[in-house]
Amino acid sequence: MTGNRVAIEIDHVCKRFGAGEQAVLALDHIALDIRENEFFTLLGPSGCGKTTLLRMIAGFEDVSAGDIRLYGASLTGKLPFQRPVNTVFQSYALFPHLTVEENIAFGLEMRGFKPTDIKPIVAEKLELVKLSGFARRRPHQLSGGQQQRVALARALAPSPRVLLLDESLSALDLKLRKEMQVELKRLQRETGITFVFVTHDQEEALTMSDRIAVMSAGKLQQVGSPEDIYDRPANRFVADFIGETSFLQGQVAEGQLQFGAAGSLSCQVLDQSHDGAAALAVRPERLQLSVSGSGLAGVVAEVVYRGVDTVYLVQLADGQPCRVRHTNDSGASRLARVGDAVRVAALPGAFHRLQEAGHDA
Amino acid sequence: MQASNTLWRFRGVTPTAMLAFVYLYLPIVVLVVLSFNANRIATLWTGFSFDWYLKVMDNDNILRATKNSLIIASGATVLATSFATMAALAMAGKRFRGQAFINAMLGLPLLVPEIVTAVASLLFFLALGLDLGLLTVLIAHTVFCIPFAYLPIRARLEGLDPRLAEAAADLYAGPFATFRRVTLPLILPGVLSGAMLAFIVSLDDFVITFFVAGAGATTLPVYIFGLIRMGITPEVNAVSALMLLVSIAFVALSYWMGQRKS
Numbered sequence: 265m266t267g268n269r270v271a272i273e274i275d276h277v278c279k280r281f282g283a284g285e286q287a288v289l290a291l292d293h294i295a296l297d298i299r300e301n302e303f304f305t306l307l308g309p310s311g312c313g314k315t316t317l318l319r320m321i322a323g324f325e326d327v328s329a330g331d332i333r334l335y336g337a338s339l340t341g342k343l344p345f346q347r348p349v350n351t352v353f354q355s356y357a358l359f360p361h362l363t364v365e366e367n368i369a370f371g372l373e374m375r376g377f378k379p380t381d382i383k384p385i386v387a388e389k390l391e392l393v394k395l396s397g398f399a400r401r402r403p404h405q406l407s408g409g410q411q412q413r414v415a416l417a418r419a420l421a422p423s424p425r426v427l428l429l430d431e432s433l434s435a436l437d438l439k440l441r442k443e444m445q446v447e448l449k450r451l452q453r454e455t456g457i458t459f460v461f462v463t464h465d466q467e468e469a470l471t472m473s474d475r476i477a478v479m480s481a482g483k484l485q486q487v488g489s490p491e492d493i494y495d496r497p498a499n500r501f502v503a504d505f506i507g508e509t510s511f512l513q514g515q516v517a518e519g520q521l522q523f524g525a526a527g528s529l530s531c532q533v534l535d536q537s538h539d540g541a542a543a544l545a546v547r548p549e550r551l552q553l554s555v556s557g558s559g560l561a562g563v564v565a566e567v568v569y570r571g572v573d574t575v576y577l578v579q580l581a582d583g584q585p586c587r588v589r590h591t592n593d594s595g596a597s598r599l600a601r602v603g604d605a606v607r608v609a610a611l612p613g614a615f616h617r618l619q620e621a622g623h624d625a
Numbered sequence: 626m627q628a629s630n631t632l633w634r635f636r637g638v639t640p641t642a643m644l645a646f647v648y649l650y651l652p653i654v655v656l657v658v659l660s661f662n663a664n665r666i667a668t669l670w671t672g673f674s675f676d677w678y679l680k681v682m683d684n685d686n687i688l689r690a691t692k693n694s695l696i697i698a699s700g701a702t703v704l705a706t707s708f709a710t711m712a713a714l715a716m717a718g719k720r721f722r723g724q725a726f727i728n729a730m731l732g733l734p735l736l737v738p739e740i741v742t743a744v745a746s747l748l749f750f751l752a753l754g755l756d757l758g759l760l761t762v763l764i765a766h767t768v769f770c771i772p773f774a775y776l777p778i779r780a781r782l783e784g785l786d787p788r789l790a791e792a793a794a795d796l797y798a799g800p801f802a803t804f805r806r807v808t809l810p811l812i813l814p815g816v817l818s819g820a821m822l823a824f825i826v827s828l829d830d831f832v833i834t835f836f837v838a839g840a841g842a843t844t845l846p847v848y849i850f851g852l853i854r855m856g857i858t859p860e861v862n863a864v865s866a867l868m869l870l871v872s873i874a875f876v877a878l879s880y881w882m883g884q885r886k887s
Contacts, residue, residue, distance in 0.1 A: 371796035
């Protein structure tokens with residue numbers, strides 16, 4: 265499904281806003297390759313530079329240093345209308361004075377397609393986004409979800425080599441957003457176009473992407489598949505930003521993980537190369553709570569019932585807090601109450617050792 | 626509906642407001658009423674008549690002045706609106722040094738006393754050696770119409786989502802195609818509104834025209850001034866009432882255009 269050719273090459277790109285002493289480095293030597301036909305996501309908190317990077321690919325922002333290449337050809341100096349990429353804007357930016365079909369035809373007209381050639385393409389794109397009956401409507405007569413689809417159809421109509429999506433789902437309500445996530449994935453598969461998607465929603469990124477680039481404060485933190493990012497976070501920031509994580513300080517010795525007064529676990533750590541103090545990250549669903557089993561000793565500090573699961577906040581005996589998730593699939597929903605003494609056991613490979621030189625969250 | 630603010634309720638607001646409106650509009654009402662007066666003496670009501678309107682339609686001098694006024698107003702409107710649109714586009718574009726200063730310069734003609742502009746224009750034309758006539762009036766009118774045309778266009782552009790122009794550029798539209806297909810259609814209500822205002826300001830102008838119009842370039846307001854010097858006749862009332870009608874029509878149209886959604 266994912267080709268090996270590189271579609272977009274981001275070659276040590278920097279973006280400086282302002283000049284002299286007050287200059288702010290919004291993007292700091294970003295280097296990454298986006299492959300042909302992949303669903304690539306730029307993920308990070310607001311202000312991390314992900315949208316700036318996307319706008320640089322589209323041509324709306326200048327590159328301060330470095331280069332962006334599309335299939336080997338540098339985009340530097342090319343204006344937005346000279347780049348074979350199209351954008352789905354966060355606000356959709358549909359032309360309010362044009363009908364749905366006129367919006368979709370716009371890019372084709374500008375590329376000099378004949379009206380007779382445009383018609384079937386517009387009809388096909390309308391079908392693709394399931395809006396065939398809406399050709400004559402104007403954008404303000406459509407719901408948010410429908411406008412989103414028109415924006416997609418409009419950007420896909422000229423068959424761009426790369427489709428850029430800027431927080432395109434964030435204006436939709438939760439249910440519609442989930443639907444559109446599946447829809448986007450389907451469109452990407454059916455059209456075979458490379459998608460570059462920008463979002464601050466880690467769940468969205470995990471759901472849809474072939475690969476994810478996690479960004480923070482203008483720096484690239486990690487690039488990898490959703491599994492890489494989730495299971496093997498490169499640093500504390502990534503571990504904290506993606507999913508729920510407890511950070512624990514422990515000692516590695518003779519294949520054992522020791523947590524002072526809380527006791528020790530014999531479970532394997534992913535990186536055991538060095539004995540000694542270790543900064544560890546662990547997902548709540550990889551820990552197990554019991555009242556009388558084996559594991560680290562602790563006391564339940566808080567119980568958060570969430571329907572599908574319950575999260576227990578446990579204060580370990582050595583003073584460190586950690587979260588344990590329990591799926592409510594057996595009917596017996598409450599394992600323990602606040603104040604109960606419990607044991608926390610870990611599934612094999614639950615603990616991930618973080619790089620000591622990692623970034624602070 | 627907005628809740629009324631009790632803190633802002635004062636006694637006597639309604640009668641004061643009514644008095645103000647009477648003060649503003651009673652003279653105009655009197656003028657319109659007297660334009661239908663049958664008596665030769667304008668201020669002495671003796672009966673209803675359309676005669677003065679018919680006389681106006683028959684008066685070659687009035688018709689010639691009207692023609693001049695319309696030529697100048699139309700020309701000045703087209704020129705001023707074009708300049709104003711270009712200025713507004715430049716001001717709405719990328720920020721640049723001195724932008725606030727230029728914005729102030731664009732609006733300043735609204736505040737400069739008209740008599741100053743009039744004398745300055747006259748001196749300027751004389752210094753250039755231009756013969757006073759329709760052309761000099763047209764140039765002068767274009768200049769003072771620009772800020773009137775500029776303001777509604779600028780307001781319209783400010784309300785325009787900058788992403789729309791980006792979307793057009795993203796869809797392979799060059800700068801000119803973006804303007805013609807996206808920006809212009811969306812700011813058109815503002816452009817038309819500005820044009821209407823420019824037209825009416827030009828049509829009504831007296832002071833500047835009086836200074837820079839040579840023989841043969843007499844406009845309607847200048848002609849009316851000439852008539853009054855020989856005494857107020859019902860004919861003057863009728864011409865004024867007609868101008869009032871045109872003004873109201875254009876201002877209303879301008880307002881309606883400005884309010885209209887795209």
